[in-house]
Amino acid sequence: MxxxxxxxxxxxxxxxxxxxxxxxxxxxxxxxxxxxxxxxxxxxxxxxxxxxxxxxxxxxxxxxxxxxxxxxxxxxxxxxxxxxxxxxxxxxxxxxxxxxxxxxxxxxxxxxxxxxxxxxxxxxxxxxxxxxxxxxxADKQVVHGVFMDVMGIGVLLTGESSVGKSELALELITRGHILIADDAPEFRRVGPDTLRGSCPELLQDFLEVRGLGLLNIRAMFGDSAVKRHKNLRLIVNLVPVAKSDIHNIDRLQGSFSHRTLFEVEVPEIQLPVAPGRNLAVLVEAAARNHILRENGYDATAHFIERQRHLIAREEQE
Incomplete structure (x- = not known):
């Protein structure tokens, strides 16, 4: 746009x-x-x-x-x-x-x-x-979801309507993370591989939660609970699944992919939503793990390498 x-x-x-x-x-x-x-x-x-x-x-x-x-x-x-x-x-x-x-x-x-x-x-x-x-x-693009600052990086929560994005955002806010935009964050390409997300003026400070209506996050939690903009670093897509289907997900690699916005590839994680899962903790862990990946550490590769060494040692013995 x-x-x-x-x-x-x-x-x-x-x-x-x-x-x-x-x-x-x-x-x-x-x-x-x-x-x-x-x-x-x-x-x-x-x-x-x-x-x-x-x-x-x-x-x-x-x-x-x-x-x-x-x-x-x-x-x-x-x-x-x-x-x-x-x-x-x-x-x-x-x-x-x-x-x-x-x-x-x-x-x-x-x-x-x-x-x-x-x-x-x-x-x-x-x-x-x-x-x-x-x-x-800069050209801008509106993406449906909730944009937040989690663990110091810009995380976009996406998913189908009523999947629980706003409730998850509210829980993250109570855990000390920061709201940037609810429902319709605007993203602009401000560098060759940098997308900056911000909130439309009309929606600033507000979060809509079904059953509670509109909440003014700044009024409820203070100025530190909201931020005007942040660079997008990670997309977490909430996907409803039956509890029995969770066992079919790759336990080592997880569900990692990329989504392209303005010709910029943004890392994306498919996060299964099922009863009993603590999504706020999972999003925090996803953000921490993404920071490690950006710094060159891959937990899966580390585990596979450790397993390889263990097998080689047992064969020698």
């Missing part, structure tokens, strides 16, 4: 304090939208330093870039500004609290291109903008 492009005005209002922004000129372009257009042949980057050959959507001018412009002869300087303040440039940002030369203000007004100033150093401004825009403009 692609995210609608945001405007320069919204970017300014949202991150004015965090990026130490102030508006210098070019208010007429406030509603210009920032986003990647697949049909755009220029394929311009979202943020970058001054580049008149391959201009970015948001161009940052630091001390070096301003010195370069001011060192040009008058004709070349005017041509460079005309080029700088036209498409595909959507806004120009002067970093480091440096004053804007009058010619830049005039060019911004003439072309209706926003000219913003920031007190941040140019490298920090570039990194922060790139991070915020990547997060804001």
């Amino acid at each position: 692609p995210v609608a492009p945001l405007s320069v005005r919204v970017l300014f209002e949202t991150y004015q304090k965090r990026l130490a922004l102030h508006w210098l000129a070019g208010h007429a372009g406030a509603e210009r939208t920032i986003g990647r257009d697949p049909a755009d042949a220029t394929d311009a980057a979202l943020v970058g330093y001054l580049n008149l050959i391959h201009p970015s959507r948001l161009q940052i001018l630091g001390a070096a870039e301003l010195d370069y412009l001011l060192g040009l002869d008058e004709k070349t300087y005017t041509e460079a500004l005309d080029h700088l303040f036209t498409e595909p440039t959507l806004a120009v940002l002067i970093a480091g609290g440096l004053p804007a030369p009058p010619a830049l203000r005039r060019a911004a007004e003439q072309h209706g291109t926003p000219l913003l100033g920031s007190a941040l150093a140019s490298d920090k401004l570039l990194n922060h903008l790139d991070y915020y825009l990547s997060d804001l403009l």
